[in-house]
Amino acid sequence: MNTPTPPLSISAVERETGLSKDVLRKWEVRYGFPQPLRDAFGERIYPPEQVNRLRLIKRLMDIGMRPSKIVARTEEELLALAASRHVAMPPAQEPEIETNALEMLRRHDPEGLRHTLHRQLLRQGLVRFVQDTIAPLNHAVGEAWSRGELEVYEEHLYTEVVQSVLRAAMTGINDRHGRPRVLLTTLPEEPHGLGILMVAALLALEGAYCLSLGTQTPLEEIANAVKAQAIDIVVLSFSIIYPPRRIPPALAELRQRLTAAVEVWAGGAGTARLHHAPTGTRLLPTLEDALAALEDWRSAHAALLSSEFSAAVTSQP
Amino acid sequence: MNTPTPPLSISAVERETGLSKDVLRKWEVRYGFPQPLRDAFGERIYPPEQVNRLRLIKRLMDIGMRPSKIVARTEEELLALAASRHVAMPPAQEPEIETNALEMLRRHDPEGLRHTLHRQLLRQGLVRFVQDTIAPLNHAVGEAWSRGELEVYEEHLYTEVVQSVLRAAMTGINDRHGRPRVLLTTLPEEPHGLGILMVAALLALEGAYCLSLGTQTPLEEIANAVKAQAIDIVVLSFSIIYPPRRIPPALAELRQRLTAAVEVWAGGAGTARLHHAPTGTRLLPTLEDALAALEDWRSAHAALLSSEFSAAVTSQP
DNA sequence: TTATGTATTTGTCATGGACAAATTGGTTGA
DNA sequence: TCAACCAATTTGTCCATGACAAATACATAA
Numbered sequence: 001m002n003t004p005t006p007p008l009s010i011s012a013v014e015r016e017t018g019l020s021k022d023v024l025r026k027w028e029v030r031y032g033f034p035q036p037l038r039d040a041f042g043e044r045i046y047p048p049e050q051v052n053r054l055r056l057i058k059r060l061m062d063i064g065m066r067p068s069k070i071v072a073r074t075e076e077e078l079l080a081l082a083a084s085r086h087v088a089m090p091p092a093q094e095p096e097i098e099t100n101a102l103e104m105l106r107r108h109d110p111e112g113l114r115h116t117l118h119r120q121l122l123r124q125g126l127v128r129f130v131q132d133t134i135a136p137l138n139h140a141v142g143e144a145w146s147r148g149e150l151e152v153y154e155e156h157l158y159t160e161v162v163q164s165v166l167r168a169a170m171t172g173i174n175d176r177h178g179r180p181r182v183l184l185t186t187l188p189e190e191p192h193g194l195g196i197l198m199v200a201a202l203l204a205l206e207g208a209y210c211l212s213l214g215t216q217t218p219l220e221e222i223a224n225a226v227k228a229q230a231i232d233i234v235v236l237s238f239s240i241i242y243p244p245r246r247i248p249p250a251l252a253e254l255r256q257r258l259t260a261a262v263e264v265w266a267g268g269a270g271t272a273r274l275h276h277a278p279t280g281t282r283l284l285p286t287l288e289d290a291l292a293a294l295e296d297w298r299s300a301h302a303a304l305l306s307s308e309f310s311a312a313v314t315s316q317p
Numbered sequence: 318m319n320t321p322t323p324p325l326s327i328s329a330v331e332r333e334t335g336l337s338k339d340v341l342r343k344w345e346v347r348y349g350f351p352q353p354l355r356d357a358f359g360e361r362i363y364p365p366e367q368v369n370r371l372r373l374i375k376r377l378m379d380i381g382m383r384p385s386k387i388v389a390r391t392e393e394e395l396l397a398l399a400a401s402r403h404v405a406m407p408p409a410q411e412p413e414i415e416t417n418a419l420e421m422l423r424r425h426d427p428e429g430l431r432h433t434l435h436r437q438l439l440r441q442g443l444v445r446f447v448q449d450t451i452a453p454l455n456h457a458v459g460e461a462w463s464r465g466e467l468e469v470y471e472e473h474l475y476t477e478v479v480q481s482v483l484r485a486a487m488t489g490i491n492d493r494h495g496r497p498r499v500l501l502t503t504l505p506e507e508p509h510g511l512g513i514l515m516v517a518a519l520l521a522l523e524g525a526y527c528l529s530l531g532t533q534t535p536l537e538e539i540a541n542a543v544k545a546q547a548i549d550i551v552v553l554s555f556s557i558i559y560p561p562r563r564i565p566p567a568l569a570e571l572r573q574r575l576t577a578a579v580e581v582w583a584g585g586a587g588t589a590r591l592h593h594a595p596t597g598t599r600l601l602p603t604l605e606d607a608l609a610a611l612e613d614w615r616s617a618h619a620a621l622l623s624s625e626f627s628a629a630v631t632s633q634p
Numbered sequence: 635t636t637a638t639g640t641a642t643t644t645g646t647c648a649t650g651g652a653c654a655a656a657t658t659g660g661t662t663g664a
Numbered sequence: 665t666c667a668a669c670c671a672a673t674t675t676g677t678c679c680a681t682g683a684c685a686a687a688t689a690c691a692t693a694a
Contacts, residue, residue: 011677011678016535020645020646021677022645022646026644026645026646029681041652041653041654043677043678043679044678066644066688067645068643068644108545111493151541151545152534153530153534153538153541153545156502156530156538157528157542160531163531168484168488171485185473188333189332191508191532191533211427212477213470213473213474214476214477215508216508217469217473218332218333218469222470224468224469224470225468225470225474228425228468228470243645245686245687256323326647327646327647327648328646328647337676337677338646338647340677342648346650358683358684358685359648360648361647361648383675384675384676385673385674385675
């Protein structure tokens with residue numbers, strides 16, 4: 001059916017696996033893998049099997065394994081490792097909706113998934129839907145993906161469906177005069193935008209004004225937007241694929257670029273492994289934390305808000 | 318107000334400007350710019366002014382200028398160049414909605430923009446809205462951005478608003494039994510997803526089944542999805558920022574990975590500058606081309622579709 | 635057990651050279 | 665005048681190797 005997959009150049013492999021060229025070359029020397037062939041001009045070309053194995057390695061590294069322990073392993077060993085990570089949940093405990101959704105994804109039935117989710121949304125209401133359905137489902141999808149049970153495109157599909165359901169649900173509930181004014185986005189290396197959508201849904205429902213910039217906004221532009229939009233809180237989302245070591249410096253840098261009055265929150269699975277947030281920033285490993293943080297902000301600013309309000313009222317003729 | 322922006326490392330500059338480390342180092346040698354300072358370890362650190370100038374240069378390169386002509390220029394010269402690109406349209410000719418929308422963006426009024434667009438959508442209907450409002454508006458926004466009149470984040474904001482309006486309009490019109498079955502996405506280096514959304518709206522309205530994988534799907538995964546979803550047509554979108562030289566090889570590679578029965582279409586502003594499509598692929602520089610291509614596909618497959626239909630009918634007991 | 639210090643691992647950066655692919659500009663012929 | 669061709673130049677990407685800070689693992693003392 002398909003033409004056999006052709007070998008890839010080093011930059012193609014960087015794109016497909018997310019491993020930088022430097023890393024690919026270093027591993028070759030240090031661990032003896034990958035071992036790309038060379039083309040007529042001496043440049044590395046990676047056969048598809050090696051690219052697959054690299055993908056697998058990347059997945060395992062994303063869940064905390066170290067290169068020295070896995071890069072030199074055979075594909076079988078890697079698969080075994082990936083499988084052993086999965087602690088099966090008793091089927092009775094795994095919510096039915098979750099099993100159903102994964103099943104639909106595997107059966108390539110995006111429309112069915114959309115309908116199921118939409119029905120669930122109507123049943124539960126937006127808050128519980130986000131917290132009790134989408135969040136665990138995200139986790140389950142991420143887990144399944146890291147075990148190699150889902151293709152990348154199936155994950156894309158999942159994202160699209162959830163996004164369309166959530167966006168549809170959110171239309172109209174965002175109050176442009178709501179406070180606080182929250183800016184949500186991700187940094188340039190983070191393409192996953194589901195997290196910000198979920199948080200936006202929760203916060204908007206609580207009366208905050210949520211402004212999403214989508215994904216991959218440069219720091220400087222975030223700072224510009226904060227200034228122009230009179231933002232109170234910036235929420236960044238980091239998925240599991242974001243290099244954890246880069247999160248604190250990135251947060252610190254953003255922190256430094258903003259006035260002290262603007263809060264910086266970081267959420268998403270990528271922040272769960274972090275111990276300390278840089279000073280002046282706040283970690284929100286779970287969605288509950290986001291709501292709690294909103295509470296805190298409100299009580300801290302209660303006096304200010306009401307004085308602002310009375311000022312606005314008294315200034316009216 | 319803000320802490321003065323700190324100098325950036327080479328990888329931070331790569332992230333912020335989209336210029337690779339290799340390119341940054343080579344320009345330093347070849348053109349004498351940038352001229353980063355060095356930190357205590359001898360590593361390059363780029364002052365914010367140089368990063369800004371690099372952004373400006375990148376913009377000019379995206380519209381076709383060559384490094385040797387611009388990299389060594391002063392910021393003033395660059396700004397003059399950028400300004401001179403703008404051939405002012407007689408205000409009378411520029412549709413009011415366009416001026417309004419740009420104005421709202423500059424005034425940082427996303428909600429106003431959303432309302433205006435939504436009203437316009439109801440007035441025009443989806444097809445004309447996409448073709449006559451969103452498409453020229455996209456162009457105007459892109460132009461304004463390339464002249465430096467819009468910030469990156471303002472463009473993000475624009476994208477978010479248009480996306481939410483289009484997605485809302487599309488709910489329910491996608492028929493899962495429609496033909497052809499169209500897969501829409503972008504390649505890994507292309508983050509702009511508006512194009513596929515616009516095409517999806519048009520095609521779905523014409524009765525095609527549109528499956529969007531969102532942005533940045535690896536080639537291999539596109540091939541997987543095509544197989545699993547019994548796709549008839551793959552539509553890729555390339556914005557102006559995608560390196561034009563990489564489009565033909567990418568299309569050719571995708572073409573090679575799919576069976577001949579699956580068509581490959583490429584649309585978006587990035588394809589306008591291309592002369593020839595690789596054999597077996599089709600270029601759709603404008604939205605009209607997409608509709609025309611759909612017509613062509615339908616007439617080419619008319620016989621097949623009806624025989625398929627009758628087969629399905631007769632196979633029913 | 636918890637701290638603390640040392641060793642190792644690992645990603646990123648630097649340098650400088652090579653070259654293919656793309657672009658430019660000039661020349662020739664219809 | 666235009667198109668097609670060729671040579672010179674430009675430009676991005678790749679290679680090899682070495683260096684080193686930061687992160688992590690490990691062992692030892694409190």
